[in-house]
Amino acid sequence: MNSIQKNRLKDQLFKFWGIACTLFALILLVVFIGDILIDGIQRIDWDFITDLPSRKAEKSGIYTALMGSIWILLLTTIIAFPVGVAAGVYLEEYSKKNRLSALLEINISNLAGVPSIIYGLLGLEVFVRIMGLGASVLAGALTLSLLILPIIIVATRESVKAIPQSLRDASYALGASKWQTIWNQILPASGGGILTGVILALSRAVGETAPLIVVGALAYVPFAPASPMDEFSVLPIQIFNWISRPQHGFVENAAAAIIILLLITFVMNGIAVYFRNKWQKKLK
Amino acid sequence: MKKLAFILSIALAVTACGNKKEQKETTNDTVQLEGTISVDGSSTVYPITEAVAEEFRTVQSGVKVTIGVSGTGGGFQKFSRGETNLSNASRPIKDKEKAACAENNITYLELEVAYDGLAVLVNPENTWVDSFTVEELKMIWEPAAQGVIMKWNQIRPEWPNEEIHLFGPGVASGTYDYFTEAIVGKSGSSRGDFTASEDDHVLVQGIAGDKYALGFFGLAYYAENKDKLTLIGVNNGTEVVKPTLETVSNGTYSPLSRPLFVYVNSTSVKLPEVIEFVNFYIDNAGELSEDVGYIPLPAELYTKQKENFKAFVESNK
Numbered sequence: 001m002n003s004i005q006k007n008r009l010k011d012q013l014f015k016f017w018g019i020a021c022t023l024f025a026l027i028l029l030v031v032f033i034g035d036i037l038i039d040g041i042q043r044i045d046w047d048f049i050t051d052l053p054s055r056k057a058e059k060s061g062i063y064t065a066l067m068g069s070i071w072i073l074l075l076t077t078i079i080a081f082p083v084g085v086a087a088g089v090y091l092e093e094y095s096k097k098n099r100l101s102a103l104l105e106i107n108i109s110n111l112a113g114v115p116s117i118i119y120g121l122l123g124l125e126v127f128v129r130i131m132g133l134g135a136s137v138l139a140g141a142l143t144l145s146l147l148i149l150p151i152i153i154v155a156t157r158e159s160v161k162a163i164p165q166s167l168r169d170a171s172y173a174l175g176a177s178k179w180q181t182i183w184n185q186i187l188p189a190s191g192g193g194i195l196t197g198v199i200l201a202l203s204r205a206v207g208e209t210a211p212l213i214v215v216g217a218l219a220y221v222p223f224a225p226a227s228p229m230d231e232f233s234v235l236p237i238q239i240f241n242w243i244s245r246p247q248h249g250f251v252e253n254a255a256a257a258i259i260i261l262l263l264i265t266f267v268m269n270g271i272a273v274y275f276r277n278k279w280q281k282k283l284k
Numbered sequence: 285m286k287k288l289a290f291i292l293s294i295a296l297a298v299t300a301c302g303n304k305k306e307q308k309e310t311t312n313d314t315v316q317l318e319g320t321i322s323v324d325g326s327s328t329v330y331p332i333t334e335a336v337a338e339e340f341r342t343v344q345s346g347v348k349v350t351i352g353v354s355g356t357g358g359g360f361q362k363f364s365r366g367e368t369n370l371s372n373a374s375r376p377i378k379d380k381e382k383a384a385c386a387e388n389n390i391t392y393l394e395l396e397v398a399y400d401g402l403a404v405l406v407n408p409e410n411t412w413v414d415s416f417t418v419e420e421l422k423m424i425w426e427p428a429a430q431g432v433i434m435k436w437n438q439i440r441p442e443w444p445n446e447e448i449h450l451f452g453p454g455v456a457s458g459t460y461d462y463f464t465e466a467i468v469g470k471s472g473s474s475r476g477d478f479t480a481s482e483d484d485h486v487l488v489q490g491i492a493g494d495k496y497a498l499g500f501f502g503l504a505y506y507a508e509n510k511d512k513l514t515l516i517g518v519n520n521g522t523e524v525v526k527p528t529l530e531t532v533s534n535g536t537y538s539p540l541s542r543p544l545f546v547y548v549n550s551t552s553v554k555l556p557e558v559i560e561f562v563n564f565y566i567d568n569a570g571e572l573s574e575d576v577g578y579i580p581l582p583a584e585l586y587t588k589q590k591e592n593f594k595a596f597v598e599s600n601k
Contacts, residue, residue: 055335055576220334220351222341231350243483245331246504246577
């Protein structure tokens, strides 16, 4: 076997290894989703969505947990989106390359790696106790905003960085100020990437349990939050709670609630893909 | 951007519509109270309190009861800061927690609401074990047994010369703390080489699929899986007892049964809705705890709890 043949063989082997790895990940996902669907799909009906939690598995529903999750999602978006995008734009467009900006960058990367329960402890001390927000939806959303800010900042920076310098130069050449360039050229051009990052970050937030339990999210709330200061529960907590119950009916409930949670994240990822494609077309 | 705003507004509208669901009218001749009662604490006691809160809604729909699951310790931390009205606990309050309450001038009443039993289980194909003594269980589970007690015939010579496979709840669970305290003598101290899972369903599967398995977990899980597991009686010093409604309730299934508690503080019992809720709790705890897999106290004990509570309310008027 000469070296060309050897190289071809290696080429082929690597290709099959790649295919095997991809299939492995995919099969795991399919098996998991299939298992959950078999357990839970027949449990999902309108009553399951609109009922309160109950000690009887067949009478239990996810109403308050679902509403809590939606509230958390909305408030987290409202808080994290503008802050994260502004910080990303600042770091990419305004900050000078000096010690301070290097320090900022290192810290943001570090923040992205902090375990989520630590954010929960931070949220408990700062938002719940010092700011006196109590175990409210707002305190939960602020905590999750902190958690996903690094992801949004990094996504924003990457998309802004990808904008060709010629676009900026053209804008300046026409006499636009820096702010006009950012608002009218850079943000619209990088919008697809930024939104994708934000939505993926929010998909992560909607699945978080640990930090919210620390902040004081509840397991049983007989009402949907009516204001940001109300107490709340979220879907992952409801799922966790059901899984730890001995009666078999609750396992079905948990599977059904997992399907709803997966649906929410799939829809959000779908929206992310949609925006990305739309923006890409517009740029062309 | 417009699309995103549109999606957000739809979601908001959905939340807003949802709130109307809360304004259900109940037709009841008792005085309708209003207010919020916050409960936190043990996840073991949670199912009982949830059941009580659920039933309480049908008589007092204006009172919102919220329940958290911070664990017994986490619950007492909030309770001692005056952040909650009631605290669920799967063990009595510790001295340190008492001191924290005293520091914030919080006095409280302890109420027993139900019993929880721990079941010791083997595979149905295991025909040799009929009972364990507490000493034998200690010999199997104590830290010194790690790597030493590995075979069934080391416990009793007539048992098979086969490896013993141990299953138990994760070390972070209250069930584990309680088993080690009752058997080994020190809470949280046991051998480390056993299959541990926070999910008791995993333990059920593990023991059901392994002839040489031995494990323990809450009685409620056994009740749901009677056909897959064999329950083993424990010798309490005088006789071999299997955990049942009667033996746990009358205290002969010892030491693997424990009382579950709810604590209420003195400032809360000035509120009529809390008094109503606690009375409702004591009245219904027997039936509801059985519903969720626990064991009710003897009726006279509930009567006693009720008297204690009445006295506590009187003394804090």
